[in-house]
Amino acid sequence: MKVGIISVFVDYHRRGRKNRVALQPQIGPLIGALLPPDAEVDYVNEAWRDPDWTREYDLLFISSMHSDFDRARQISHYWRKRGALTAYGGSFASTYPNLCVPYFDAVIVGDPETTVPALLLDYVRGRVQPVYHGSKYDGHAVPTPRFDLIAAQSRHALCFEATRGCPFQCEFCVLTGLGTRHHTRPLEAVLRDIERGQSLLRGRVPARHLKVVGFCDNNIGGNIGYLRALCEALEPLNLQWYGAATFNVISRPALVEKLARSGCRALFVGLESFNPATIADMNKHQNAIPKMRAALENCRDHGILVVSGLMLSPLVDDLDYIASIPRYLVQSGLHMPTFICFESPIPGTPYFRRLAAARPTPFLPGALLRDFTGYTLVLEPRHATTPEFVAAYRRVTDEVYSLRNRLRKLCDDLPRFAKRGRWLPALIDAADVLAVGPGPEQSRTLLAGTDTPPPERVPFQAFDFASEAERRSILDPWPVTDDRGRVLGCWLEAGSVFARGSIARRSSVSVPADTAA
Ligand code: SF4
Numbered sequence: 001m002k003v004g005i006i007s008v009f010v011d012y013h014r015r016g017r018k019n020r021v022a023l024q025p026q027i028g029p030l031i032g033a034l035l036p037p038d039a040e041v042d043y044v045n046e047a048w049r050d051p052d053w054t055r056e057y058d059l060l061f062i063s064s065m066h067s068d069f070d071r072a073r074q075i076s077h078y079w080r081k082r083g084a085l086t087a088y089g090g091s092f093a094s095t096y097p098n099l100c101v102p103y104f105d106a107v108i109v110g111d112p113e114t115t116v117p118a119l120l121l122d123y124v125r126g127r128v129q130p131v132y133h134g135s136k137y138d139g140h141a142v143p144t145p146r147f148d149l150i151a152a153q154s155r156h157a158l159c160f161e162a163t164r165g166c167p168f169q170c171e172f173c174v175l176t177g178l179g180t181r182h183h184t185r186p187l188e189a190v191l192r193d194i195e196r197g198q199s200l201l202r203g204r205v206p207a208r209h210l211k212v213v214g215f216c217d218n219n220i221g222g223n224i225g226y227l228r229a230l231c232e233a234l235e236p237l238n239l240q241w242y243g244a245a246t247f248n249v250i251s252r253p254a255l256v257e258k259l260a261r262s263g264c265r266a267l268f269v270g271l272e273s274f275n276p277a278t279i280a281d282m283n284k285h286q287n288a289i290p291k292m293r294a295a296l297e298n299c300r301d302h303g304i305l306v307v308s309g310l311m312l313s314p315l316v317d318d319l320d321y322i323a324s325i326p327r328y329l330v331q332s333g334l335h336m337p338t339f340i341c342f343e344s345p346i347p348g349t350p351y352f353r354r355l356a357a358a359r360p361t362p363f364l365p366g367a368l369l370r371d372f373t374g375y376t377l378v379l380e381p382r383h384a385t386t387p388e389f390v391a392a393y394r395r396v397t398d399e400v401y402s403l404r405n406r407l408r409k410l411c412d413d414l415p416r417f418a419k420r421g422r423w424l425p426a427l428i429d430a431a432d433v434l435a436v437g438p439g440p441e442q443s444r445t446l447l448a449g450t451d452t453p454p455p456e457r458v459p460f461q462a463f464d465f466a467s468e469a470e471r472r473s474i475l476d477p478w479p480v481t482d483d484r485g486r487v488l489g490c491w492l493e494a495g496s497v498f499a500r501g502s503i504a505r506r507s508s509v510s511v512p513a514d515t516a517a
Contacts, residue, residue: 003039004057004084005031005149008064008072009046012373013437014444016455019047020435021338022242022428023268026159026216027063027090027112032146034116043149051075053459056082059123061116062104063090066174066346067373070477073103074458077474080105081464085128087119091174094497095348099490101130103474110134110497111164113141137164139185147197151204157242158197159214162190162230165498166219168246169350170270171283172311175218177349179498182222187233194237212424213241221249228255231262240424242266247287250306251295260302265424267299271308271337274328275321278313282343283350296333300416305425307432308334311343311374312393315362318383322392326399335409338432340397341374347480348494355379356487363485366449369478375440378448380485390446397439406433448481 007025011017028043035041044051060079064072069092076086089108093100100107106128108115115132122128147158165181166173198210220243221227227249234241240263249255250269259267271287273279279287299306312322329335345352347369355362364386367378381389399405410433417426444452465471481487 001036001039002042002056002058003035004042004044004051004055004060004079006044006051006060006062006075007046008062008068008075010068010071010370010454010456012067012375013440014375014452014454015437015441018049020155022156022214022266023216023244024048024154024156024159025063026145026161029145029147029149030143030161031061031112031116032149033143034112035120041146041149043146043153045150045153048153053078057084060084060086062086062088064088064092065090066092066095066348067370069100070370071454071456071458074460074474076104078458078460078464085123089115091178092348094178095174095494096491097131098493105130107131108134111137113138113143137181137183139183139189142185142189144193144196147200148204151201157209157212157214158194158201159216160190160193160197161185161217162215163217163220163222163226165222166246167222168219168286169283171281171351171354172343172346172349174346174349177346177352177494177496179496181498182219184223184226187229190230191233191237194239211239213239215241215243217243219244219246221245224249224252224255228258231258231264234262237263239263240265242268242424242428244268244270247271247292247295250299250304251288251291253298256295256298256302256304260304264304265422266305266307266428268307268338271332271334272311272343273313273317274310274325274332275313275317278311278316278343281313281316282311292332292334300333300413301420303417303420303422303425305413305417305429306334307338307428309339309341310337311341312389313343314377314379314381314389316382319388319392322389322396325396326405329400330408333412335412336400336405336433336436338436339374340393340400342377342379342393344372344374344378346372347491352491353494356492361481361485361487363481363487364448365481365483365485366479367481367485368449369480370454371448371451372480375446376448376451377446378480386447393446394439401436401438409433453477 005028007028032041057079062072062076080086085105087106088100088104093107094109097107097109106119111134114135119132162185164183166175167182169176169180242265245267247269276289296306345355362379364378364380371378413429414426480491
């Protein structure tokens with residue numbers, strides 16, 4: 001059986017570039033481990049490489065972020081026309097299974113550990129179902145991912161999973177939209193995966209890669225007691241590691257010391273904003289802005305690099321706040337976030353639902369699903385005109401990502417890491433500072449509906465479409481709002497699949513409706 005697994009990626013900067021950031025989707029190797037051992041598996045992480053469009057698959061697993069669903073739909077159509085059966089999973093599939101059903105042979109809702117084996121069984125029997133619902137999470141049932149599938153493609157360290165979900169409820173977060181949950185895996189399973197991963201790749205990748213590991217968890221600090229125990233388990237292994245955590249982790253000095261002793265060298269932390277009103281509006285109460293500088297200093301002094309991004313809230317932030325961001329960055333010691341984007345109401349999140357119900361609508365007209373990346377404005381700013389807000393965004397990115405600011409950051413960070421003999425955070429810091437792009441191209445409007453289309457294409461042939469209607473259903477970008485900025489009715493169907501730790505089942509299948517709510 002020839003099986004393809006494609007993690008879809010569309011460059012949100014609309015430059016058609018690949019993306020080599022350290023935290024990459026890990027679903028491919030995990031699905032690979034759930035397949036029969038004799039399956040011939042081709043894994044494509046589109047953030048690293050394009051699919052080989054000449055490949056033939058019997059079964060193709062596709063996953064994507066919400067904003068990349070247009071391309072996921074197109075990839076499915078392309079390989080269905082070439083004889084493959086396609087299955088679609090991930091957060092969008094779990095949020096809007098009914099919208100996805102017409103474009104895939106199967107839609108997977110929830111985790112893959114039970115759904116993928118069930119689908120395989122039905123595939124062999126020749127009776128694949130339109131929707132598969134996962135069972136309750138069981139940390140013991142998570143297999144060691146097929147790291148061999150990425151060994152030749154990845155330039156990064158192996159990434160492992162210790163926890164799944166996040167206990168916080170930031171209003172904009174897709175995880176909150178799916179239903180809040182947080183699970184920890186047995187420590188022995190995490191250590192087993194690290195040991196197996198290392199032995200699998202020994203001799204296949206540079207030896208230094210084996211001493212550095214990543215954790216792909218959304219929030220490795222979601223359970224502080226578990227994180228302490230994980231640190232104690234990792235300490236004897238003499239590894240260096242990186243991951244993502246929340247502010248309440250880095251603001252605890254004793255925990256930071258423990259993290260450093262266990263080999264933690266870099267953490268992504270969503271600081272999001274220096275504006276207290278915006279943090280409150282995001283329901284991100286775990287962030288304490290007054291403690292930010294002390295927390296960042298303490299991490300750096302322990303040899304831990306904190307990497308973070310900022311969001312501008314079109315509904316809360318005003319022009320004065322945006323202009324003051326460079327000053328806040330210096331004061332906090334962060335200097336340069338790895339990105340500055342707009343807070344985006346991604347369909348299905350509580351933020352989206354709140355704004356979809358607001359009157360008058362705060363959405364811009366003609367917003368497309370592909371616009372909900374955070375790098376295209378989909379809301380009408382409340383404290384400035386739209387052109388003023390976009391101009392302020394361009395000004396702040398120009399200033400923050402200036403050469404002078406990049407050098408200032410490195411001059412502040414690197415001596416501290418060097419003093420402690422920490423080469424890994426220094427290396428990640430330098431790579432991040434050099435890799436982060438300049439501000440957006442002048443040719444982009446940065447506005448929903450009129451922004452530059454993404455350049456990525458699927459190489460369809462004339463025979464791929466039986467009619468003009470079929471061609472349009474596959475190629476036309478999906479709208480989220482109408483020409484008056486009203487949210488289309490189909491986007492209000494979202495469900496919380498992990499609500500209260502159980503799997504919410506929805507059985508009806510309907511085609512997208514385009515009536516305004
Ligand atoms: S802390 Fe991060 S992962 Fe958790 S809900 Fe907030 S944004 Fe999502």
